[in-house]
Each structure stands twice: as C-alpha cells, then as structure tokens.
Amino acid sequence: MFLYGQAEGVPVRTPQQERSRVTQARLLESTVECLVEHGWSGTTTTVVAARAGVSRGAQLHHYPTKSELVMAAVEHLAERRAAEIRQEAAVLPAGPQRLDRVVDMLAAAFTGPLFVAALEVWVAARTDPDLRAALVPLEARVGREMHRLAVDLLGADERAPGVREAVQATLDLLRGLGVANLLSDDTHRRQALLAAWKKQLAALPGLAGGALANL
Amino acid sequence: MFLYGQAEGVPVRTPQQERSRVTQARLLESTVECLVEHGWSGTTTTVVAARAGVSRGAQLHHYPTKSELVMAAVEHLAERRAAEIRQEAAVLPAGPQRLDRVVDMLAAAFTGPLFVAALEVWVAARTDPDLRAALVPLEARVGREMHRLAVDLLGADERAPGVREAVQATLDLLRGLGVANLLSDDTHRRQALLAAWKKQLAALPGLAGGALANL
Known part of the structure; x- marks a missing residue:
C-alpha cells in the first residue's frame, strides 16, 4: 500500500x-x-x-467469506475508534476532570455500536469452531490495544501497586456495564456507579489525576 | 400447585x-x-x-413457543442456582475467608453454563422485538434477585456509604469477566484480578468480613 x-x-x-x-x-x-x-x-x-x-x-x-468480513470489520473499526479516543483525549486539559472524562470516553466505547457488533461476533464464535479459532488471536490483540489505550489515557504507572489490576478491573467493569445496557437503557445506573468508581480510581496512587498527581 | x-x-x-x-x-x-x-x-x-x-x-x-421455553429456562435455573449458592454460603464459616469464598461463588455463577445460556438469549433478544419486550422484565427480576443474593452473602449494609455501589460494581465486574471468558479460558487473569478486588471489598466498612467486621 x-x-x-x-x-x-x-x-x-x-x-x-x-x-x-x-x-x-x-x-x-x-x-x-x-x-x-x-x-x-x-x-x-x-x-x-x-x-x-x-x-x-x-x-x-x-x-x-462472512467470517473474513466480520473479523476485518471488528479489527478495523476498533483501531479507528481507539485512534478517535486518543485524539479526543489529547486535547483534554490536565487536572482532576481528566480522569472523569477519560472513564466516560471508555464507557462510551463499551456501550456504542462497535461493542454491540463485536459482542454479536464473540457470542456467535462461541459455538462456531472455525470462527472461534480465527477470533481468539484477534480478541487478544484488541484486548491488549484496549488495555494500552486505557493505561495511556489514565496516565497509569503500572509499576505502582494495584494499578495494573485497577486498569484491568475498569475495562472488565465497563464490559459488564456494556452488556447490562444491551436490552434497556442503563445510563442512569451506570453513571451513578461510575461516579463511585472514578472516586476509587482518583484515590489510587499511580494514576495521573489520581492521588499521586494531586500531591 | x-x-x-x-x-x-x-x-x-x-x-x-x-x-x-x-x-x-x-x-x-x-x-x-x-x-x-x-x-x-x-x-x-x-x-x-x-x-x-x-x-x-x-x-x-x-x-x-421457543420464546416461552427459553425464558422459563433462564428464570427457573437462575432461581435454582441462587438457591444452591445460598445453601452453599449458609455453611461457610464467618471470618475473613468468607468474603473470599463468596466472591468466588458469585464469579462461578458468571462463568457457568447458565450465564452462557442467558447471554445467548439476551443477545438474540436485542434484535428480536417480541423476545426483547418479554425479556426486559425478566432481566430486571433476575438482576434484582442477584443483587439481593450478593447483599445477603456479603453481609452488606447498604446504608453504609459506597456499599450499594460496591455490590453493584462487583456484579457488573463479574459480568464483564464472564464475557471475557467466553472464547478462551480466562481463569488465571480473573483470579489475579479478583484477588485485588477482594482486598478492596475487605477494606470497605459495611461488609461482613470487611473493615467494620474486623474492628
């Protein structure tokens, strides 16, 4: 190319x-x-x-094939969405509001169309051995990229104790909230829950906008 | 009857x-x-x-109809599973190990066959208006029962600040971990992440086995 x-x-x-x-x-x-x-x-x-x-x-x-099409679609759009989030995050001012906005941006990624489409593919792959075999490496790649994105955006120092787990827990929590939003609008409950979660993150030394950055 | x-x-x-x-x-x-x-x-x-x-x-x-069958199946087995978990928890000794075991039991519910079956139905309902309309009240009912189960098992005092959110976050996190386990065995990562999560819960006043109970 x-x-x-x-x-x-x-x-x-x-x-x-x-x-x-x-x-x-x-x-x-x-x-x-x-x-x-x-x-x-x-x-x-x-x-x-x-x-x-x-x-x-x-x-x-x-x-x-359908399999090649959906896998390329999930990968291509995950990359594009990650790039858009990075661009959006690049212009966020530093300070305590930043963590708040970053969590919201990540949460939006787990409730948007790409998440829904990926979940359709993931669930279908569970009972389709060929699709599953092809998808497992892609899932790992997208998962790593999502983790890297969250680490960068949160300014997380993964050497600080508990920080790696907190970043992972944030993504797993957001995935769970994404599923809870599938059939009915869960925005109200999600926002209340994420408000509490952001406070937990902000108290954690090793996150930009977290306790260490506020010292 | x-x-x-x-x-x-x-x-x-x-x-x-x-x-x-x-x-x-x-x-x-x-x-x-x-x-x-x-x-x-x-x-x-x-x-x-x-x-x-x-x-x-x-x-x-x-x-x-298929719709009646799958809805009855998800509800019946969710009730039975909840009853089994309550029975299992009833014989757990008090003390710091209890919280640990309770989180593991809840995590098992979100990686077991019932979760997988329910997710199949939930995802199908997203694009099937009739099934969706029938499922939304069932989802709310199962969700409330799961929350009640977690509150009881964790001995959570929901009037204590942050406790209600912590119980909800635990269930949302476990749902996210359940989805992460769909295509490949995520046990190792999940256990490490839950070890950190249990510590967070144990530090929270208002949970049996949490900080308040340890005073």
Whole structure:
C-alpha cells in the first residue's frame, strides 16, 4: 500500500488503490451497522454488499467469506475508534476532570455500536469452531490495544501497586456495564456507579489525576 | 400447585402433577444445555424436546413457543442456582475467608453454563422485538434477585456509604469477566484480578468480613 512513494507522510495511492480502500471501508462500516441492526444471523455478505452499495463481485474480491468480513470489520473499526479516543483525549486539559472524562470516553466505547457488533461476533464464535479459532488471536490483540489505550489515557504507572489490576478491573467493569445496557437503557445506573468508581480510581496512587498527581 | 394439602411443608402432588413437574424440569434443563452447546440459532423446540426425551406434544403443552421455553429456562435455573449458592454460603464459616469464598461463588455463577445460556438469549433478544419486550422484565427480576443474593452473602449494609455501589460494581465486574471468558479460558487473569478486588471489598466498612467486621 505504501509502495508508490510518500509526500509529507501521506501515502500516495493509485486511483485503483484509492477506490479499493474506499470500497473496503464502506464494506466494513456496513458490516458493523448490519450486525447492530440485524444481529449475527441476519448479517450476510449479500446484505452487507447491498447496504454498502458495493457489487457482489467487489465484496467477494475483498472479503470472500462472512467470517473474513466480520473479523476485518471488528479489527478495523476498533483501531479507528481507539485512534478517535486518543485524539479526543489529547486535547483534554490536565487536572482532576481528566480522569472523569477519560472513564466516560471508555464507557462510551463499551456501550456504542462497535461493542454491540463485536459482542454479536464473540457470542456467535462461541459455538462456531472455525470462527472461534480465527477470533481468539484477534480478541487478544484488541484486548491488549484496549488495555494500552486505557493505561495511556489514565496516565497509569503500572509499576505502582494495584494499578495494573485497577486498569484491568475498569475495562472488565465497563464490559459488564456494556452488556447490562444491551436490552434497556442503563445510563442512569451506570453513571451513578461510575461516579463511585472514578472516586476509587482518583484515590489510587499511580494514576495521573489520581492521588499521586494531586500531591 | 399447592391445592392438594401439605405435609410437613412439602406440597403433595398428584402423580399427574408430579409427572408434569419432572417433564418441565427436563425441558428447561435441556434448553440450557442446548443453548450452551448450539447457541441461540441452533436451539429449537424440536431439538430440546428430543434431548429431554419428552414428546413433542408434551413440549407444546408446557411451552408452546421457543420464546416461552427459553425464558422459563433462564428464570427457573437462575432461581435454582441462587438457591444452591445460598445453601452453599449458609455453611461457610464467618471470618475473613468468607468474603473470599463468596466472591468466588458469585464469579462461578458468571462463568457457568447458565450465564452462557442467558447471554445467548439476551443477545438474540436485542434484535428480536417480541423476545426483547418479554425479556426486559425478566432481566430486571433476575438482576434484582442477584443483587439481593450478593447483599445477603456479603453481609452488606447498604446504608453504609459506597456499599450499594460496591455490590453493584462487583456484579457488573463479574459480568464483564464472564464475557471475557467466553472464547478462551480466562481463569488465571480473573483470579489475579479478583484477588485485588477482594482486598478492596475487605477494606470497605459495611461488609461482613470487611473493615467494620474486623474492628
């Protein structure tokens, strides 16, 4: 993809490559929308291609199977969402409000469409051995990236006692809250619970905005 | 069901009622096994009846639709599991080990077959308006019962500051850990994380086995 030289750090693509990139992005976004709207069993490559306005031939060329399509979609959109969160977090002012906002941003990621789509795929993979085998390494990769994102955003010093566990617990808690939000709007309860959680985190030495940073 | 008199607190059933009860229990257990093994879409009333060794007619008589069957299964087995956990907890000795064991028992509930089966139903309900409408009140009921169970087992005084939130966070965390365990065995990470979590709980005044009880 980067074979054709670069100008000011931006890869120059041939028109054909650019069309491919746009087609792929449209297919991956349609896949997530389709998973959110119709669930795993209602998501077919035909429905996704139609929704994306992409020919069946082009869809088959880029992602021959449903499994390849959904895995690429989850990975691509997880990366994009992580990049968006990093950008958003980069402009947050330092101070006690920062931890508050960062937890809210992470919580939003676990209640948004990408989480719902990923959960559809995860649950389907549980009883589909081929999909499961393909998904386990992707799950590990996305999990590590999410952990790294949380560590960076929280300014967490993982060498400080209890900090690594607190970051992990935050992500596991948010995943649980994401599931609790599946069938009915759990925002009210979630916000109250996260208010208490943020206080716990803020009291923890080893987090930026936490006890150490406030000294 | 209790119309025919009681002897020593045990309801006396007619042979017909007893057969019905056994048939129902077998159908509900088969339903959960089927959801665990084949997932939502692989679970049909026909497959469940065959697995339970129950005639199609009897299955249709007790639970005419898949929706009724899975909802009854989740509710019945959640109640039975809660009763089993209460029994198990009743014989736990008091002291600091108690909190440790109680958290492990709750964690086991969120990684066991019932959790997996319920998650299949919850995720399917997200994109099935009829099932969703029927499930939302059941979810609320099961959620309240789980909270009550955790409060009782942890000996939690919910009037003490932060205790209600800590109980809720424990259950949400365990739900998140349950999902993290879906595709691969997450026991090692979960145990390390829960060890830290138990310490946090133990430091909280207002929990039996917590700071207040240790004074």
